[in-house]
Amino acid sequence: MRTFTKTPLAFTYDGRRVEGQDGDTVGSALHAAGVRIFSRSLQFHRPRGLFCVNGRCVSCAVRIDGHPHMRACTVRLESGMTVESEGGWPSMSFDVWRALDFFHFLFPPGFQYRFFIKPRWMFRIWERMLRQIAAHAAVPSPAEKHSSAPSYLKETADVVVVGGGAAGLAAASAACRQGLRVTLIDDNTDLGGGARRSPEALEDAAHEALALKTLTLHLDTRCFAYYGDGPVSAFRGNTLIEVTAKAVVIATGAYERPMIFGNNDLPGIFLSTGALRLLHRYGVRPGTHAVVAATTDDGxxxxxxxxxxxVHVEAVVDARMHGGAPSSQRLHERGIRILAGYRIEHARGLGRIRAVTVAPCDGHQTRAVHTLPCDVLVTCGGFQPANELCFQATSQGNFLMEGAGGWKSLAQGERQLAARDGTPLFVAGNAARIGSLAKARLEGRIAGLAAAAEIAGGGAALADELRRERAALAALAEPDRWEGESA
Amino acid sequence: MKKKAFVCFCMDVTEAALREAFRQGFREPELMKRFTGAFMGPCQGKTCAANVLQRAAEMAGVDASSLRAPTCRPPLVPVPIGLLAAGADEGSDDAAH
Known part of the structure; x- marks a missing residue:
């Protein structure tokens, strides 16, 4: 299962002894140990397993040392941990409520607003029942005290950069070089973010940033709010961190979009970023027989x-008619079957994926439908910008979809906003617009320099450099790319 | 049984549910959110937002960028609730919020 091994760490999962290894998260250790069903879904109690491996979704929620509903893929494994599955009756792995999935027609969308609302007394009974079925985690009683009192860290900086990917690193180092005190917040345990997918491009930037004297680094720290009139709030473990700054750079990158097809939630289906994280960070192969669904060259x-x-790659299912040529040529030479102009019709399996059925994209009905056996399906459905912080800080605008709304003008212009209290706010990298690594770097550098110019005024040299970088960004001339799945 | 295609994984919202919501007149993403529960799960739209907006735009026959994404409220990620009170002793006015 593993591509590399380290010191083993033992823990218990539902009373059973399981071995993971140093550097694992609970999620990767469980997956390596063969656990595929991690949790049950909220309404239909369908089995769910690791999916994003990035702390975005809650498919991997488990109870860890008594703490309910922890995302297994975000908690670093420690020796002796007690991990329990949540939800389901009588147990998570054998769940009688799964029957709800087959009686779904009894619960049409919005049923909770209509059924049993009247008579009023009936609603109370109904509500209690619903809660029992939907509540996957028992709340710890006050007597069970699992953690010590949280601690609090209040900091000030000239610039706070949220996100330590290509854009964030570039922004932080540019601002540091202008003599500013910079705080960098990232939710991973290492720098690089999405740029880690091409590590050679990253090493220099990460090393460079680590060598900077005026940089405060908060790794493994999740930024959860920036209200636009207060500090940037984040937390690491049991510590609340609030950073007040003169300028904010948002370089939070992007979230991968899931593909939509029948049974797209079966355990064994991964987002491509998740499968690669599992592979590269923890050395865990997501499965033995993979099908890859692609809409871009990322696939x-x-x-x-x-x-x-x-990993044996059964086939690459590419929605594009050219099947990713020329970049897919080398795969073809290695004997990989490439189904160009195909999309995933549905996944098959009970409890875990066993096969996928692929069908030609619209307009090519003459071609055959295939069923491919596999134990892992990796989907590459494009990305959406992770720009909620911009939304919060400015409390306006549509920052998600590019186009006629506010976002397009921003994407073409300065990528500069103002938070509610007037603090200059810069957006860089994929958080602004999905694009290349080079674009992210340039935008990051521009954000860092512009923040410096905003705070310290800066001289002609700074203005000059800023102009040069902006010209370079304009010269990149990347077309507005709305990365969507075409399936 | 027809195979369910999920748009929102947190709240088990399927593509069919979105269509049903649209049919019943919940056409704006903000209304769709309240009716189906998409965006309201623990991931707060990190998984579903673009797909819901795209589906909504397709059904309405408009450009996705003309739709406003539902308001995004803090916290962005699940936060242990005790943490939010951590700064209270410092006497900062944020703690009073």
Missing amino acids: IATAAALLDAG
Whole structure:
């Protein structure tokens, strides 16, 4: 299962002794140990397993040392941890409530607003029942005290950068070089973010940033709010961190979009970023027989990475008619079947994926439908900008979809906003607009320099540099790319 | 049984549920959110937002960028609730919020 091994760490999962290894998260250790069903879904009690491996979704929620509803993929494994599954009756792995999935027609969307609302007394009974079925985690009683009192860290900085990917690192180092005190917040335990997918491009930037004297680094720290008139709030473990700054750079990157097809929630289906994280960070192969569904060249690269790690790639299902050529040519040479112009019709399996059925994209009904056996399906459905912080800080605008709304003008202009209290706010990298690594770097550098100019005024040299970088960004001339799945 | 295609994984909202919501007149993403529960799960739209907006735009026959994404409220990620009170002793006015 593993591509590399480290010191083993033992813990218990539902009373059973399981071995993980140093550097694992609870999620990766469980997956490596063969656990596929991590939790039950809220309404239909469908089995769910690791999916994003990035702390975004809650498919991997488990109870860890008595703390309910922890995302297993975000908690670093420690020796002796007690991990329990949540939800389901009589147990999570054998759940009688799964029957709800087959009687779904009794619960149409919005049923909770209509059924049993009247008579009023009936609603109370109904409500209690609903809560029992839907509540997956028992709240710890006050007597069970699992953690010590939280601690509090209040900091000030000239610039706070949220996100330590390509754009965030570039912004932080540019601002530091202008003599500013910078705080960098990232939710991973290492720098690089999405840029880690091409590590060679990253090493220099990360090393460079670590060498900066005026940089305060908060790794493994999740930023959860920036209200626009107060500090940037984040937390790491049991510590609340509030940073007040003169300028804020948002370089939070992007979230991968799931693909939509029948049974797209079966355990064994991964987002490509998740499968690669599992592989590269923890050395855990997501499965042995993979099908990769692609809509962009990221999918081709993902298939190559899986292949390099010793996963048998059954086929690459590419929605594009050209099937990713020329970049997919090398895969083809390695004997990988490439289904161009195909999309995933549905996944098959009970409890975990066993096969996928693929069908030609619209307009090519003459071609055959295939069923491909697999134990892991990796989907590359494009990205959406992770820009909620901009939304919060400015409390206006549509920052999600590019186009006629506010976002387009921002994307073409300065990528500068003002928070509610007037604090200059810069957006850089994929959080502004999905694009290349080079674009993210340039935008980051511009954000860092512009923040410096905003705070310290700066001289002609700074203005000059800023002009040069902006010209370089304009010269990149990347078309507005709305990365969507075409399936 | 027809295979469910999930748009929102947190709240088990399927593509069919979105269509049903649209049919009943909940056409704006903000209304769709309240009717179906998409965006309201623990992930707060990190998984579903773009897909819901795209589906909503397709059904309405408009450009996705003309739709406003539902308001995004803090906290962005699940936070242990005790943490929010951590700064209270410092006497900062944020603690009073």
